[in-house]
Amino acid sequence: MRVSDGYRGERVSDGYRGERVSDGGSSCVVGVAQLTSTTDIEKNFQEAERLLQVAKERSCAMVFFPETFAFLGESFHQSLKIAEPLDGPLFTRYCDLAKKYSMWVSYGGFQERNPSDPNKLFNTHVIVDSDGKIVSVYRKIHLFDVNYPQEFRESSFTEAGGEVVVAESPAGQLGLSVCYDLRFPELYSALRLRGADVLLVPSAFTFRTGLAHWEPLLRARAIETQCYVIAAAQGGKHNDKRHSYGHAVIINPWGEVLVDCGGGELGPNSDGSVGRLGVAEVDAAILAGVRMKMPVCEHRRPDLYKP
């Protein structure tokens, strides 16, 4: 197996990174989180709070957390057992955290109890505003039913959502998704056509599939939709059975990686904490510039794409 040490050579480019359009809109500093969540709900919460403090110090207006930020189980049964409604005590604490730090937050994958079936939760991505109010809810629509790196049947404990969601925020119009959704480009094309400027892909990618596919898929989504991509991630070893790829990133609409939190195998920070925060700027003037110079959205031929 090829294991990367994170070095990818130096990029050779002509320096073009999209042009700013002077009246193209405002910019916003945002933070992308990388976590190593476990079954310790209290510790996961404390780490989220620590990263919000860091984000505040670094003047972020919004922070993005990965899938399974609140709990990463060792079995599907555990995840079902801790699942709660969004107005339950656990998610309410996370809403209060957004309010305490006066920060918009994307909570990228909460085990939401399904009121009509106790044996199937929803994998739910929630946007909370700086007053701690839930403003948008997206339930993962593509479920990870695969046989590599091992057999996984997300649908055995998760019910698929049925809605594509775009949400307004200080960072622009957000297009919501979760993890395995990343492999379905039609979703992101639909999000762009509905007005998204920033695509969110909070994830818990497996180490092996991440090594093979994570960055090329994310950069392709940014380039083809001409959107920013913010992909919060789980990274490192959660338990004896699970190891996530890491590399939480923010990518601009020209496809350049602006910040990369590194591989999960790098281990804890010098102070023993495990979470990391990558900070970058989402600039509406860059979006406008890239879209003006190369108007791919106007060149689509949906009349010819029908199956």
Ligand SMILES: O=C(O)CNC(=O)[C@H](CS)NC(=O)CCC(=O)C(=O)O
């Ligand atoms: O299991 C949980 O607790 C929460 N859910 C997840 O972590 C999900 C479904 S099992 N993981 C992915 O979608 C990984 C996708 C991936 O790795 C790929 O597309 O290659």
